[in-house]
Amino acid sequence: MPPKKSLRRAVVRPRRTICKICHNLDPRDHASSVYLTERTEGPLASLSLVIDAFELSKLRLPKEGGCRFCNVLCQALDAFFGGWRGSRQRVNIEILEKGTIEIGLDQEAWRSEVVSIYTTKPSRSWPTLGVARRIPLNSGSDDTFDFARRCIQDCLTNTKHKACSLPRKSSASTPKRLLDVGRATAPIRLIDTQGKALEYAALSHCWGTGSPLKTTKSNWRKLSYDISFDSLPPLFQDAVIITRQMGLRYIWIDSLCIIQDSARDWETESFKMGSIYENALFTIAATASPDGASRALNDREKPVKLNFENMAGDEVDIRARRAEDHHPRNKEEPANLVGPLTTRAWALQEHVLSTRILHYSKTELLFECRTSFRCECSPSRKSQPTTPALIPTAMAKSNKQPEAVWDAWHRVVEQYSRRTLTHLNDKLPAISGIACKIQKATSSRYIAGLWEANLVLDLLWSTTSTADAHYFSPDKYRAPSFSWASLDVPVAFASSDQEERHFVVSTIILVASSLSVTGLNPLGALSDASIRVRGPIMHATLLSTQREGLWEYVLLLKGTSAITIQNDCLLVEDVIGVSSSRTAQYIRRAQCGDVPKAFKAPVICLCVARHDTWISGLVLGLVRQTLNCWNRLGTFAAESDVLQRAKEDEVQIT
Structure with a gap:
């Protein structure tokens, strides 16, 4: 009797089809794919797509035979760009292999905003989608303060950060006045530095249409004795908290450290403003705050979970969160910051001349110095051209390239x-x-x-x-x-x-x-x-x-x-x-x-x-x-x- 044949049950797998609209959000094997061959771990693909929002909003759901990946785009757009459906505008999509998928809209109201699609752990069902780092849900969290401390400490101690070495202190470059924020139990007061070289932070902020707390000829003596924490505008309160958390005692805030109704004092101190920001240990940039009534330390928008199933019907953990397109666009460009402060003329020289900056944006904390750039979503140090490095780098080249x-x-x-x-x-x-x-x-x-x-x-x-x-x-x-x-x-x-x-x-x-x-x-x-x-x-x-x-x-x-x-x-x-x-x-x-x-x-x-x-x-x-x-x-x-x-x-x- 002949031996029995081993019978194997044939497994019929659904055929993988490629969506003509979104290319399954896969950066590979598209006519427009670009391959980054300079990476040591192997070439990675990137792909830019433009989809018509009106056409995208009409597509069927996956259960009706629609594309699962187009549906992911629609869910992310619904979560963060309410009212996009039915509009005639372009959906811009940037896909990087092993990275996040960034989507944005051309409409003016959302032009600077981006939504990132990512996963929390690698998945065989979507192998090209990258894992994104968790960002704390509050900019005043312990994790965010720890990140800020690490950035500043690394800049101060790293021997490669020679450009970040502060110039020798002199009475000419020392602010005439500083806020002594002391400890939480000590009074805040305005002090005359008398030319002493003190370590301090500086605040870069929008005044807005209202009037922040100001020092005048009539109130400066009172402010030099005691300033109630509760009397400070919310943004100034946050600046005090940040200064204390970073281990400093003093901070310079323009509206308080310059007598605003004294033309002589304003002209003298505003002329020194460049050296004031340069000599600060770090600058607190309230990038997302339109005025003093807005806080720098606040809750951030929570990520949303997107419904996505693999070909076998198993759920895959895919998420989306609002982001700002702050990453440098190429190796020659600095970080691309977004927020009300980036529209103000006075703030530009504060940015250019600062040695180190903590940028409090809407979505995360970013750090710049004259040598590197870091952010909470990508905290590893990057030797990247930065805005504070612009003038020092040019001066270093001036001997050979005037x-x-x-x-x-x-x-x-x-x-x-x-x-x-x-x-x-x-x-x-x-x-x-x-x-x-x-x-x-x-x-x-x-x-x-x-x-x-x-x-x-x-x-x-x-x-x-x-x-x-x-x-x-x-x-x-x-x-x-x-x-x-x-x-x-x-x-x-x-x-x-x-x-x-x-x-x-x-x-x-x-x-x-x-x-x-x-x-x-x-x-x-x-x-x-x-x-x-x-x-x-x-x-x-x-x-x-x-x-x-x-x-x-x-x-x-x-x-x-x-x-x-x-x-x-x-x-x-x-x-x-x-x-x-x-x-x-x-x-x-x-x-x-x-x-x-x-x-x-x-x-x-x-x-x-x-x-x-x-x-x-x-x-x-x-x-x-x-x-x-x-x-x-x-x-x-x-x-x-x-x-x-x-x-x-x-x-x-x-």
């Missing part, structure tokens, strides 16, 4: 010009701390936001926005027209490619400059300023035309085609009295209330720099008050034989 400092300044100004000020006259004072550092490093003369040693490239800034609300010249003077500080609009500088710089030839000479400073800050507010330069000048006609609701301006020069200019703001035509019986047309920057109209009027072109056969320069209009003075209207760049033949002359720009 342009590094000017490139750093341009980057700072570009960011600064996108931020807002409560008092517009603070435009130059609020960046004077950084300017002071640049001046000490280069010994160059500072001319209303520009530098004499880099005048050519500094003059060729251009505006990058046409937003109606910011497309007028301010009514009140605060800077000369040749300075970016004369406008409230984002600006940009020409490319700083090192090789290209060698081909840029200056065509101007600075003959003289004049600055009238108001107050005690030599790099601060101005009442008047001008420069006199010598260079190739050509007379031209400026023509304005309106196209699709926007005004465009072109230069008309004999013997060449029309040249479109980059105007600084809206321009209007006016008349100027040449004599008692004769007037002449001239063009000026429009102010709020002016109604732009089509015009054709004379201007002059100052050729500032030459790059091969290209000429870049300024378009200047005659000033009403003085016939020999001109105001900047915009910039031009053109390849023209006519411009090459421009004749040299001197011109004064105000």
Whole structure:
């Protein structure tokens, strides 16, 4: 009798299908997959997808035959972006193998917010999905304070953090006043440091529309005796708690450590603000707080559990939490911080000049120093370019690459010009701390936001926005027209490619400059300023035309085609009295209330720099008050034989 055959029961597995919409949220084997081959543990795939929100919201549920992975996206969007269904907008998805899945929406209200999808433990059912680290549900938790202490201690003791070594203390860099927060049982009081070198923290915060607790001439004596903890705004209370938890006794808070109704005290101490933040042991940045009534230590939004089953019907632990897209986008970029504080002009130099910063964001605590970046979701130390490292790194390179400092300044100004000020006259004072550092490093003369040693490239800034609300010249003077500080609009500088710089030839000479400073800050507010330069000048006609609701301006020069200019703001035509019986047309920057109209009027072109056969320069209009003075209207760049033949002359720009 033949032996019995061993019979095995065939297991029929459901066939794995790939969703044409979400690709099963798998970064591998897609036409757009990118493989990171530089990693030592092997190549990892990444994938960027864009899905239409309206189409995604119409898809069937898994039990009705729909995609399980698309359903995960819908659950995460429902949990954190209420009202997304039925809208015509893009869902942006970033997938990294063994990492989290980040999803966001294009709508303005949610543009800076991201939802991370992750797992709590590795799963064979979703092998490409990464495990995310737990983040405490309160920013005042013991775990978060422990993280902050480790970051600061590691920076202080790590021999690789040479750039983070604080400069030698001096009475000139010591704050005049500090808050002594003592112990929880001791009174808080305002003290005069008398030039002593004390270890302290500093607070970087938004004042908001309200008025925080302030020191004035009438109350400073009372505040130097006792400040009730309960009388402090909630944000200041949190700053005191953080200072104590970090083992410090003193903190500097601008509204309390500067006498706010003393112009002399404000000008003296605000000029020292750069060194105050630099010399602080660390800065507490209330990044997510819009004002003093908001807390830095608060509850965070809880993660949500998403329903997901594998092919066998077993549940897999998949979660989603709100995040902010703070991680550096590449190896050359610093952390991308989000919050009200990142929109304020004064806060930029506090960020740039601080040595160490604790950023209290909405979702987690981030740490930056001049050497590394860390966050609670990724606490390992990363040797990453940081914002506090920007100026020190540029200065370290300046011996071999002098342009590094000017490139750093341009980057700072570009960011600064996108931020807002409560008092517009603070435009130059609020960046004077950084300017002071640049001046000490280069010994160059500072001319209303520009530098004499880099005048050519500094003059060729251009505006990058046409937003109606910011497309007028301010009514009140605060800077000369040749300075970016004369406008409230984002600006940009020409490319700083090192090789290209060698081909840029200056065509101007600075003959003289004049600055009238108001107050005690030599790099601060101005009442008047001008420069006199010598260079190739050509007379031209400026023509304005309106196209699709926007005004465009072109230069008309004999013997060449029309040249479109980059105007600084809206321009209007006016008349100027040449004599008692004769007037002449001239063009000026429009102010709020002016109604732009089509015009054709004379201007002059100052050729500032030459790059091969290209000429870049300024378009200047005659000033009403003085016939020999001109105001900047915009910039031009053109390849023209006519411009090459421009004749040299001197011109004064105000």
